[in-house]
Amino acid sequence: MSTANRLTDGIIILSSGKISWSGTFAEINKEGDSGETLETRIARLMNGEK
Numbered sequence: 001m002s003t004a005n006r007l008t009d010g011i012i013i014l015s016s017g018k019i020s021w022s023g024t025f026a027e028i029n030k031e032g033d034s035g036e037t038l039e040t041r042i043a044r045l046m047n048g049e050k
Helices: 002-007 025-030 038-046
Strands: 010-015 018-024
Touching (some): 010 038, 018 025
Antiparallel strands (some): 010 018
């Protein structure tokens, strides 16, 4: 994810062909626990969890 973070600011997460979340890396870093990795946050959002 660090490469993606350097190449873009925006994130669109798709789940079942629909946008389940969209925002920036800064916004997704504010989501969830501080000990949670970015990959875990994205997986959680892809599964429709908040």
